[in-house]
Amino acid sequence: MSGHAQPARRKKSFPATMGISTRAIHGRKLFAYRGPVAEPIVQTTTYRFADSTDALRYAQGDPDVYVYTRYHNPTVHEAQDRLALMMGSAEVLLLSSGMAAITSAILSVAKTGDEILSTSSLYGGTYRFFRDILPRYGVKVRYVPPGRLEAVREMATKKTALVYCETPTNPTLSIVDIASLVHNVRKASARARRRIPIILDNTFATILNQNPFAFGVDVVVESATKYLGGHTDLMAGVVAGSSRFITGVHTQMKYLGGCADPFAAYLLLRSLKTFELRVLKQNANAMALAEFLEHHPRVKRVLYPGLPSHPDHATARAQMTGAGGAGYGGMVTIEVSGGVRGAVRVCDSLRVAVNAMSLGGVETLVSIPVYSSHVHMSASELSRQGVTPGMVRISAGIEAWDDLRDDFDRALRKTR
Ligand SMILES: Cc1ncc(COP(=O)(O)O)c(C=O)c1O
Incomplete structure (x- = not known):
């Protein structure tokens, strides 16, 4: 050089x-x-x-x-x-x-x-x-x-x-x-x-x-x-x-x-150099998690733009087809019963998924928006942004799908 x-x-x-x-x-x-x-x-x-x-x-x-x-x-x-x-x-x-x-x-x-x-x-x-x-x-x-x-x-x-x-x-x-x-x-x-x-x-x-x-x-x-x-x-x-x-x-x-x-x-x-590989796997894990959690008895609501039940799915389908394919991203948000205490119980019971802020890494992370990205916001600010206390935000990593599925299933069932 x-x-x-x-x-x-x-x-x-x-x-x-x-x-x-x-x-x-x-x-x-x-x-x-x-x-x-x-x-x-x-x-x-x-x-x-x-x-x-x-x-x-x-x-x-x-x-x-x-x-x-x-x-x-x-x-x-x-x-x-x-x-x-x-x-x-x-x-x-x-x-x-x-x-x-x-x-x-x-x-x-x-x-x-x-x-x-x-x-x-x-x-x-x-x-x-x-x-x-x-x-x-x-x-x-x-x-x-x-x-x-x-x-x-x-x-x-x-x-x-x-x-x-x-x-x-x-x-x-x-x-x-x-x-x-x-x-x-x-x-x-x-x-x-x-x-x-x-x-x-x-x-x-x-x-x-x-x-x-x-x-x-x-x-x-x-x-x-x-x-x-x-x-x-x-x-x-x-x-x-x-x-x-x-x-x-x-x-x-x-x-x-x-x-x-x-x-x-x-x-x-x-x-x-591994961006495409990683994100494709994150897309796939997120989609699989969203589909699995949507039918889980302990989950009140799943928000994932790739699910037909998502209110903005049609728009997501039209615009989320970037330079490499047609994924809907690696982020999934769920709402569990019991408000923030329910969300805490789920996050504290996971073993594979890590309870940590941030997103986008190879490891699956979970965080509670009212304790992290949306902390110190008034009730009206939270409501304007559609954020509720029982929300858990999941950033899907690239772990084996079966391990993720079992981890979330076990954590959710434990927290009745
Ligand atoms: C959508 C979005 N934009 C911007 C940022 C800020 O990025 P950084 O933490 O690298 O400053 C974040 C961080 O979480 C984010 O989620």
């Missing part, structure tokens, strides 16, 4: 027809390439200049000079390029966490006096950022009533900086109709005579199960801590979009400091 060549800016073309695993494994090194098979970790904070001409080149805006890892790093660039290939995005920026990605993307657009229109069911961290932090900077968030996406047209004003959306939502797994949202935002944009960007959090689905760009979404954000990382051992976040948009987010990242660590980027590169 020359130490100064910036791979993200020297893009070799790549056949668009290649499968997602091929892209994830080989990146642009698919053709004649001499070098290590596994990616090196460039674990440095700063870079030697050959002489001060390099410093001058940097000062004059030459993008090919590496200066400081908070600005750019070769391992981080490699991970970004790999993700851009997988997601079919012009550019990707890797940040230190999903929240760093979401907040930096939003702050690159919204300024004092602006408004954000958002769908109402959101990851708790995003919701709290909207509720507690943005108003301090004079940015207001208004929520589009669920199931009434056409309301975006009347709600959009000249203050509307962006439209934010998450689907499937956490933890109720309700589905926002992406095509309809895009259609209504475009109508609002036409009236406003400017394009209002749409940012979508694709963490629960991932690019394998849902491709928001295919519907005209402008920017995709994702917690790479979850399925992209997949081994519960790295924190990272992704913003994917046009070069212009990513340049703006990069500036925010540079000064807010949410840069990705080179070691996390290396772990992510390793993880991406």
